Amino acid sequence: MGIRIILVDDHAIVRSGLARLMQQQSGMEVIAQADNGASAVRLAKEMSPDVMIMDIGMPDLNGIEATRQILRETPRIKIIALSMHSSKKYIREMFKAGASGYLLKNCPFEELTEAIKVVLDGKSYISPSISNVVIGNYVCGSAQEEGSVFSVLTEREREVLQLLAEGKTTKQIADHLYISPKTVESHRLKIMNKLDIDNIAQLTKYAIQEGLTLPEP
Numbered sequence: 001m002g003i004r005i006i007l008v009d010d011h012a013i014v015r016s017g018l019a020r021l022m023q024q025q026s027g028m029e030v031i032a033q034a035d036n037g038a039s040a041v042r043l044a045k046e047m048s049p050d051v052m053i054m055d056i057g058m059p060d061l062n063g064i065e066a067t068r069q070i071l072r073e074t075p076r077i078k079i080i081a082l083s084m085h086s087s088k089k090y091i092r093e094m095f096k097a098g099a100s101g102y103l104l105k106n107c108p109f110e111e112l113t114e115a116i117k118v119v120l121d122g123k124s125y126i127s128p129s130i131s132n133v134v135i136g137n138y139v140c141g142s143a144q145e146e147g148s149v150f151s152v153l154t155e156r157e158r159e160v161l162q163l164l165a166e167g168k169t170t171k172q173i174a175d176h177l178y179i180s181p182k183t184v185e186s187h188r189l190k191i192m193n194k195l196d197i198d199n200i201a202q203l204t205k206y207a208i209q210e211g212l213t214l215p216e217p
Contacts, residue, residue, distance in 0.1 A: 008036075056211070081103065165207035
């Protein structure tokens with residue numbers, strides 16, 4: 001049986017291109033695709049792939065939160081981040097979430113296939129193009145993590161914040177997360193109190209700065 005792979009990216013052209021290339025590789029099979037983190041979490045449970053190639057900036061649920069939720073339920077899955085972001089914040093949080101590898105989208109396809117083999121062998125893979133960022137982050141220590149959205153807000157509060165920043169209404173958020181509108185409002189108030197922010201525009205700006213969501217193109 002070949003390596004069973006799920007591709008997660010909100011750009012269809014990226015997914016289709018990767019799928020076509022991977023299907024040409026001996027021993028690799030793309031079994032599903034997802035265009036957001038929430039769908040990725042569902043597919044991981046349903047299909048239990050060997051590897052997931054995960055984008056970070058996606059609607060509904062970003063790749064960092066999706067990785068955390070997937071590996072909490074199915075820790076044997078190997079997740080490789082494939083992102084346009086080389087910021088140490090994204091790299092640090094993806095590895096903290098449990099990712100096994102991190103590559104940039106401008107890497108050669110051969111590097112991605114090599115990364116898949118490396119992580120399935122139980123090792124971590126860091127693209128040479130970002131190794132200096134990872135080393136610098138290690139040397140500087142974790143002081144910069146203080147005040148990060150990932151340390152200030154709970155997982156549920158981060159989910160609510162992302163959806164608020166993406167323009168979802170209270171009812172839409174409640175339906176999406178299977179909670180009551182009253183609970184959504186409670187989370188919103190807690191988020192605003194913790195961040196000392198009192199309006200949605202500033203919450204949206206903060207969510208973009210912290211990498212929970214991306215600005216509108």
